[in-house]
Amino acid sequence: MAQMTMIQAITDALATELRNDENVLVFGEDVGNNGGVFRATENLQKEFGVDRVFDTPLAESAIGGLANGLSYKGFRPVAEIQFFGFVFEVFDQVAGQVARTRYRSGNTRNMPVVFRAPFGGGVHTPEMHADSLEGLMAQTPGLKVVIPSTPYDAKGLLISAIRDNDPVVFLEHMKLYRSFREDVPEGEYTIPLGKANIRREGTDITLIAYGAMVQESLKAADELEKEGISAEVIDLRTVSPIDTDTLVASIEKTNHVVVIQEAQKQAGVAAHVIAEINDRAILSLDAPVGRVTAADSVFPFAQAETAWLPNKTDIYNKAKEILSF
């Protein structure tokens, strides 16, 4: 065991898989000698060489094209998009190409690609760095979308993502990169994709969240506990596909639920989660499903982040509202 930040756990996962499988390649803008703009690939080029860990020209679409073409030659590409706001440049290669290859080829070709990218608000980044665009990816058949919220999950999920023989979009919240440390096992371990995690058990209300909103939900749960309200906090971990079994089991116990996301109301995956709950657990609900999201504006100018981003107070208030329905 070692105490690691999420960024260290990610580096550790990449090193583990570079060591395990010579077909794993790590590439992107500044991921080589520089070790990545967040140091996620620190020292990897030094250890594994420039053939395995390398910089590319500054063009996201061709980074996606490289991942695609390298897969045809039997490699397992782990491509980095420097900030997920830049995904629009490579949308065709991710959603129009890589995600469709197994299907298009009638299951004769596959793309074991991971697209890693940081995202998320709260650190005053410039425009188009922090946007939560996981909803766009979750709407694309052929992709899995993973968003860890802890160092332990980040390592186990990233190893699973790299070993998956189908494409995975792996989104890393910038605010969580170094915000806390926890024990992370040495060596390899995996966490299954598509499985949620109960972060805190409770009996009165279910709080479903992912990314930075998991921490906010845990803080809200602490506040609720002071008033004798027992909140169960579920971290989705994979936002596509959704682990509905874990959600339904919790809701059957608590009969109240709030879905929380950092993305705008019209974006993210909350609406899909709510639809699944309505399909599968409506008779267990004592109140409508609550939802905490950001406002339907463009991601805020840096100085407006605090006012705009959802937080523990929004979650606390929404939980109280649902419980008093």
Added chain:
Amino acid sequence: MATKQKQLIVDVKKQFAAIAKQFEPIQVLNEKGEVVNPQYMPDLSDEKMVELMERMVWTRVLDQRSTALNKQGRLGFYAPTAGQEASQLGTQFALEQEDFILPGYRDIPQIIMHGLPLAKAFLFSRGHFAGNQYPKDLNIISPQIIIGAQYVQTAGVALGIQKRGEKSVAITYTGDGGSSQGDFYEGINFASAFKSPAIFVIQNNGFAISVPRELQTAAPTLAQKAVAAGVPGVVVDGMDPLAVYAVTREARDRAVNGEGPTVIETLTYRFGPHTLAGDDPTRYRTKEMDEAWALKDPLVRYRLFLESKNLWSAEQEEAVIERAKEEIKAALKEADAIPKQKVTDLLNNMFETPTQNVAEQIAYYTEKESK
């Protein structure tokens, strides 16, 4: 006071003249089938020269029959190829089996010649996944619909070839319109930066659907766009099979010798419409233009050339035509026999292991399909 003549910083005329000189079209055979540049004559045996002619005739028949079959509703999506035989087959003829082709939607003849069974090409046209199911050792992907995407993917395949230490190339095709895409530039530039073994072919047939090539760019050639990537570019008479073969073979040699990619612009023409989905070329092409290009027909000049060497006869040509018709008939029959697609087939082709939602839907549609 006399005005002083100001010295121009950029002498545009001089700059452009110097560029133009570098991109003169390469020709081996003229329209009469005469060898005009023996120094570029490729090293091909008589048998190979005849084989190339057979492929061109076969492909012309395939185009005629595909057009007819489309009109009868026996084929679906089809992009005519007549006129482009030298460009398509001359480039492919310069490849080896281990080379990897990333075709556009009009580039079916190349992948058939590389080993794609004709029945599969027909299934692709109709819209059946079985048309895209290839054995792993067939180095092609299914025709790319997103114009330019095949260029960035080629940079990836070529880098993969390089990392595997293989002596082969990745070749890809786009049209004149496609050279305006961002992916076009990114693809050639990535292959340049990694010095990867790639050949980028621009088949310039003068039109992107109805938009003339002059509206794509003010650049006088498309091959000169290679300069932006710092790689060699060459313009070739795309109606001349020997010239097309020669420049492609040279590009291949450069690539497998570790000297990086090449951009080839073939000057060609499609005698038919853009696709058979309602395009009407009389809206944007004149009869005079069609007639002028008909004189450049690659089959005509290559036939004259081979006849002058006593390598080709009307009987030989008739035999190829008959063989093509028979093979097309047999392939259609094969395509007709493929089972209809079910939703469960489509769902099963999504992931190695179905995700929760896909697994639930497979169960639902299995039930539905059993009724």
